[in-house]
Amino acid sequence: MPEVARPADGPAIIALERELFPSVDVFKPAQIGRLLRSPTCRCLVVRADDGTIRAEIVGLLRRFRGAPSGRIYKIAVHRSLQGTGAAGLLLAAMEELFRREGMRAVCAEARVGNAASIRFFEKHGYRSTKLLPRYYPDGEDGRKLWKVLDI
Numbered sequence: 001m002p003e004v005a006r007p008a009d010g011p012a013i014i015a016l017e018r019e020l021f022p023s024v025d026v027f028k029p030a031q032i033g034r035l036l037r038s039p040t041c042r043c044l045v046v047r048a049d050d051g052t053i054r055a056e057i058v059g060l061l062r063r064f065r066g067a068p069s070g071r072i073y074k075i076a077v078h079r080s081l082q083g084t085g086a087a088g089l090l091l092a093a094m095e096e097l098f099r100r101e102g103m104r105a106v107c108a109e110a111r112v113g114n115a116a117s118i119r120f121f122e123k124h125g126y127r128s129t130k131l132l133p134r135y136y137p138d139g140e141d142g143r144k145l146w147k148v149l150d151i
Contacts, residue, residue, distance in 0.1 A: 002093045005043035005056065007036045012053040013045070013076075020076050024137045027074075035073075042097055044090055046081070054078040057090040061101055070098035070149075072108035091124055098149060105148050112141045121145045 005013065010032040017026040027035070035041045035058060046055035058073040072094065077087045098106055109132060110117040118128065126145035135142030 002044040002046055002055075002057070002090055005036060005045045005053075007033065009043075009045060009053060010036055013043075013056050016053050016056060016078060017074075017076050019078065022138070041073075042094065042101075044093055044097075046086055046090065054081050055086045055090055057094050059094045059098065059106075061098070061103065064105070064107070067105065068101075068103050070094070070101070070103040070106040072106060087120060088124065095147075095149060099151055102151075103149060104151065105146060107144060107146045109135065109142045109144055111136060112143050118143055118145070121147075 010027075010029060013032055014027055014029065036043060040061045042059045042061065044057050045053045048054050055075075055077040057075045060071040060073055062069060062071055072091070075087055075090060077090075095106060106126075108121055108126060110121065112118075112131070122128070122145070124147070126147045128143055129146050130144045132142035132144055134140075
C-alpha cells in the first residue's frame with residue numbers, strides 16, 4: 001500500500017530512480033530534499049517488506065489559470081513490481097489525495113519517446129493536449145496530458 005514519504009526517504013528515492021531512469025531524469029539530492037519538505041508537494045511510496053522503496057509518485061499542488069490543479073511530477077516503479085498494477089495504484093492514490101486537497105484537474109508530462117508512459121496515462125483517463133518542444137534537459141520533446149478530476 002502507498003504511504004507518505006518522509007524527508008529522510010530522499011536517498012532511497014534517488015537510488016530507485018538511478019536504477020530506472022537516464023541520469024538527466026534522476027532527482028538531485030537538493031531537489032528531492034526541497035520537494036519532500038515543500039508544503040505543496042505530495043510524495044507517496046511503496047516499500048518492500050525490508051523497508052526498501054520499490055515505487056514512488058511525486059505530485060504537486062498548484063493553480064493553473066486560476067483553478068486548483070495537481071501535477072504528476074514523476075512515477076517510478078522498480079522492475080520487480082512492473083506489470084503488477086503498482087503504478088496504477090499509486091496514480092489512483094495521488095488523484096484521490098488531489099481531490100481531498102480540492103484540485104479539480106491533474107496534468108502530467110511524458111517524453112514523446114516514452115510511448116508506454118503516454119499509453120499508461122491515456123488508459124487512466126488522461127488526454128494528450130499539446131506537444132512541448134525541447135521540454136526535457138536533453139532536448140527531447142514532451143507531451144502534456146490532462147485529466148478532469150471528479151469531485
